[in-house]
Amino acid sequence: SVLLYQKPNRDICQSGTSLKIQCVADSQVVSMFWYQQFQEQSLMLMATANEGSEATYESGFTKDKFPISRPNLTFSTLTVNNARPGDSSIYFCSSREGGGAEQFFGPGTRLTVL
Amino acid sequence: GEQVEQRPPHLSVREGDSAVITCTYTDPNSYYFFWYKQEPGASLQLLMKVFSSTEINEGQGFTVLLNKKDKRLSLNLTAAHPGDSAAYFCANTGNYKYVFGAGTRLKVIA
Numbered sequence: 001s002v003l004l005y006q007k008p009n010r011d012i013c014q015s016g017t018s019l020k021i022q023c024v025a026d027s028q029v030v031s032m033f034w035y036q037q038f039q040e041q042s043l044m045l046m047a048t049a050n051e052g053s054e055a056t057y058e059s060g061f062t063k064d065k066f067p068i069s070r071p072n073l074t075f076s077t078l079t080v081n082n083a084r085p086g087d088s089s090i091y092f093c094s095s096r097e098g099g100g101a102e103q104f105f106g107p108g109t110r111l112t113v114l
Numbered sequence: 115g116e117q118v119e120q121r122p123p124h125l126s127v128r129e130g131d132s133a134v135i136t137c138t139y140t141d142p143n144s145y146y147f148f149w150y151k152q153e154p155g156a157s158l159q160l161l162m163k164v165f166s167s168t169e170i171n172e173g174q175g176f177t178v179l180l181n182k183k184d185k186r187l188s189l190n191l192t193a194a195h196p197g198d199s200a201a202y203f204c205a206n207t208g209n210y211k212y213v214f215g216a217g218t219r220l221k222v223i224a
Contacts, residue, residue: 001160031210042203042214043158092157101146101207105158 002029002097004106012112013083021078021109023093028073033103034066035092043092049076083113116141120204120215128223133191135202135218140185143208149178149189152201152217161189161202194222 003026013019023032031050035043047068049055055068069077080087090110094103120137127133146165150158162178164171164187171178175198177190187204199222204215 033212040219042216044214045211048211096210101210102148102160102163103212104160107157 002027002095002104004093004095004104006091006093006106006109008109009107010110010112012114014114015084017083018079018081019083019111021080021091021093021111023076023078023106025074025095027097029095029097030073031095032070032076033094034068034076034078035094035105036061037090037092037108039089046078046091080111083111085113087111088113116144116208116213118204118206118213118215120218122218123216124219124221126221126223127194129195130193133194133198133220133222135189135204135220137187137204137206137215138185139187139206139213141206141208141213142185144185144206146207147178147180147187148205148207148212149187150203150205152203154200158203191220194220196222196224198222 005024007022033048034046036046037043045058046061047055047057049068049070051070051073067079090108092108093106096103118137118139148163149161151161152158162171162173164178164180169180179188202218205212
């Protein structure tokens with residue numbers, strides 16, 4: 001399995017500000033995924049980030065709003081720009097181990113936008 | 115896009131009873147199937163991974179059934195206990211991207 005760590009665990013910010021969420025893997029991984037989960041709902045894939053290339057975003061998510069960096073094989077950062085109350089949710093990073101199909105998830109970052 | 119329908123959205127059972135959660139999927143190329151458990155305030159914990167070549171998988175206290183003909187995946191918790199109270203999500207993938215079900219919120223009453 002892959003162990004993923006996220007920082008911060010939770011954050012509260014004002015509308016219009018930006019914040020960064022970091023994800024660190026305990027081993028090198030090819031792809032990292034970012035998910036958004038609203039309360040009492042399922043997970044929605046935001047984007048896939050591979051090292052050295054631009055992240056691929058899913059419908060409804062844009063690079064301008066949620067820029068993602070992937071500078072190396074163990075690290076990724078998700079930024080939430082111009083945060084709005086509607087962005088209040090839990091953000092998870094995930095990854096797979098080697099050629100495995102199953103994804104392992106970080107502990108999540110609970111964001112509240114006031 | 116491909117979809118996964120998960121039922122029921124909420125389930126309440128008494129301790130010792132069984133609980134069955136079902137997912138139906140549309141992607142004919144789905145090859146891997148997963149069940150995750152999410153306790154309140156926690157992340158997702160992988161319960162079981164099922165390949166399309168297998169039909170029955172047994173874990174500790176639960177059984178996963180895959181019916182490829184009907185494109186149906188089920189999780190059967192036998193003798194549920196309060197510690198099973200959580201949200202359960204199915205997911206499948208034919209490539210590297212997951213498609214998640216909407217989730218089932220299970221409550222086990224002591």
